Amino acid sequence: MSSLFPALTGSQPDRPALRFGDRSLTYGELGAASGALAARIGGAGRVAVWATPALETAVAVVAALEAGVAAVPLNPKSGEKELGHILSDCAPSLVLAAAGDELPAPLGDLVRIDVDAHATGPLPAPSVSAPSVSAPSMSAPSVSGEDPALIVYTSGTTGPPKGAVIPRRAVAHTLDALADAWQWTGEDVLVHGLPLFHVHGLVLGILGPLRRGGSVRHLGRFSTEGVTRELNDGATMMFGVPTMYHRIAQALPEDPALAQALGKARLLVSGSAALPVHDHERITAATGQRVVERYGMTETLMNTSVRADGEPRAGTVGIPLPGVELRLVEEDGTPITSYDGETVGEIQVRGPNLFTEYLNRPDATAAAFTEDGWFRTGDMAVRDGDGYVRIVGRKATDLIKSGGYKIGAGEIENALLEHAGVREAAVTGEPDADLGERIVAWIVPADPQSPPSAEELADHVAARLAPHKRPRKVHYLDGLPRNDMGKIMKRALTHD
Structure with missing residues (x-):
């Protein structure tokens, strides 16, 4: 399978790729740094990434993907018990972290490699015995679309977190489907302040712009001042979660500069939870912009979205993305055929965006799928007459x-x-x-x-x-x- 990021070796090495605060990398610099690290970790199998909101996290994940090894992003706020469970479950051979980051005790037994975000050539060998230093070629038959790209651990609301194994084809398909839905190109500049241990902030927010050949500016910590600054400085898109948009909606009446900046954006996207209609309306009234919502989860990446060229209807998550099949079913599994905007059913999805398994949990994997291959999301929704999906909550709690x-x-x-x-x-x-x-x-x-x-x-x-x-x-x-x-x-x- 070819590289997920063609721009790393493209004809515009001076094109901006990443910016975190006052630290940045061009595509040439990112290609050099990730290539050097990829050569060092090739053959490692799985590598843990201490996923702080920093350049080093982005370089580490890109390097792992370029080397054909699975990256396991770790939440820096996780407690030692949860970290211990994740490490024993996925058994990474290395941990990648920014120099100076203090790692908790459960990571102490792993070989540590400090990520050099400005490396320009081969890195020195680790001081402790480590995996092979030769990275597989991305065109090699041994690297396929079904190979793991990421292992992302779920929130674990009903037990210990489960590791969702996300293959390379799911990452590529989702990002390309979103490019179609959002008219996302290499000319777009994305601003966000989301954490990088989750698919929203990492896959969509970092890997998405890099696959398009565009750029991303990470705020480090979300602030309305940061959003205003970046949108005034050429950013065209913003990704956020409802709490961020709620803060924006509250700030708008007293902050005309924020309203003016948001009005310049090509696309405002909200996800990870439903954005209240009231906040939709307040933002639109102040800026003239409609926030676009999309729907996805760790196991499926993205399933639906309101399209950039579609009707931005508040309270919906739009229509299925290209290549994604979606149906609603009754409690007994009977498909719901009516699109009446009232009949509630569980969302099931099928397509190339799906994960392959829960790591070491064949029982949970089997329970998550129907006999004919549909993934049971556990989310409840209705479908309007034109196919727009409106989520009404989780089956278990909503x-x-x-x-x-x-x-x-x-x-x-x-x-x-x-x-x-x-x-x-x-x-x-x-x-x-x-x-x-x-x-x-x-x-x-x-x-x-x-x-x-x-x-x-x-x-x-x-x-x-x-x-x-x-x-x-x-x-x-x-x-x-x-x-x-x-x-x-x-x-x-x-x-x-």
């Missing part, structure tokens, strides 16, 4: 069966967020002897001293959606529990 209805938590959360007295909202279900489950709202009020009453919120939802979708109980919180990607951790919300 599908509420109340009074004979199947209700998605997401639409109730959007309705609650339209209330002026609500800053943040989450919706769950709890057992109810009469209804089966009752709807419970978890609210962070805009004014903690004067929160809207439970009755007021119930009436607000009933008027916008339907009476059976109103919350029967309301809890008031100072903040909602979220993970590193900004997703609300509903399992941490406990009832009385």
